[in-house]
Amino acid sequence: MTAATPMQAAAQETDLELVLLADASGSIDAGEIRFQREGYATAITDPDVLSAIANTAYGSIAVTYVEWAANTAQVVDWTMIDGRDSAGAFAEALLAPPRQAYGRNAIGGALLDALRLIETNDIDGWRRVIDFSGDSANSYSGPSIATARDEVVAAGVTINALPILRPDDPGRAQGGLEALYEERIIGGMGAFVVTAENRASFAEAVRRKLILEISGLSGAPRAAAREQVKSR
Numbered sequence: 721m722t723a724a725t726p727m728q729a730a731a732q733e734t735d736l737e738l739v740l741l742a743d744a745s746g747s748i749d750a751g752e753i754r755f756q757r758e759g760y761a762t763a764i765t766d767p768d769v770l771s772a773i774a775n776t777a778y779g780s781i782a783v784t785y786v787e788w789a790a791n792t793a794q795v796v797d798w799t800m801i802d803g804r805d806s807a808g809a810f811a812e813a814l815l816a817p818p819r820q821a822y823g824r825n826a827i828g829g830a831l832l833d834a835l836r837l838i839e840t841n842d843i844d845g846w847r848r849v850i851d852f853s854g855d856s857a858n859s860y861s862g863p864s865i866a867t868a869r870d871e872v873v874a875a876g877v878t879i880n881a882l883p884i885l886r887p888d889d890p891g892r893a894q895g896g897l898e899a900l901y902e903e904r905i906i907g908g909m910g911a912f913v914v915t916a917e918n919r920a921s922f923a924e925a926v927r928r929k930l931i932l933e934i935s936g937l938s939g940a941p942r943a944a945a946r947e948q949v950k951s952r
Contacts, residue, residue, distance in 0.1 A: 790825075
């Protein structure tokens with residue numbers, strides 16, 4: 721298989737364009753930034769995830785990793801993943817860069833930046849998905865979540881969500897974060913929520929969510945598609 725490389729000028733066909741939109745707001749410290757990146761790196765190289773990619777119509781997906789806060793930062797550029805080598809290269813590239821997103825939540829702006837990255841790349845994906853993760857549904861600046869979500873969905877892009885529960889912070893962890901993500905953030909065809917209940921289950925939640933997205937198994941109604949991943 722080929723190694724991970726940035727997209728070339730000519731449009732490339734693939735099964736899925738996927739923006740991994742990860743929380744880097746003020747509630748996420750440097751250790752948690754590293755932990756999240758390691759979770760995504762572990763998930764993208766998982767054998768079951770690679771099998772899901774191999775079984776798509778094109779045998780590949782295009783992925784970029786973006787961190788969001790008051791601003792957004794593209795940590796890893798669009799990369800075609802078609803097997804173990806390219807997935808490993810993406811995972812390695814994900815761990816090295818310094819933190820570049822800071823400040824309080826601007827979720828609407830983050831969703832619109834993710835849409836822009838999809839619409840301005842040189843990829844022709846059969847499906848287009850924004851994979852949003854975070855530990856809060858609050859947004860303090862920029863476009864409203866509702867306005868941004870409507871624009872993303874109108875463009876034919878699905879938003880799935882990964883709420884990260886924080887048992888040490890009842891204001892978020894016990895305050896219905898999953899329901900808020902279902903109500904305010906996800907949208908588009910087959911949109912769904914997969915929950916990371918704690919740090920121990922984070923990588924497994926990401927893995928499970930990626931398999932659903934890559935396999936195109938997210939077409940059920942929201943309530944039926946809602947998944948919970950419990951710590952092992």
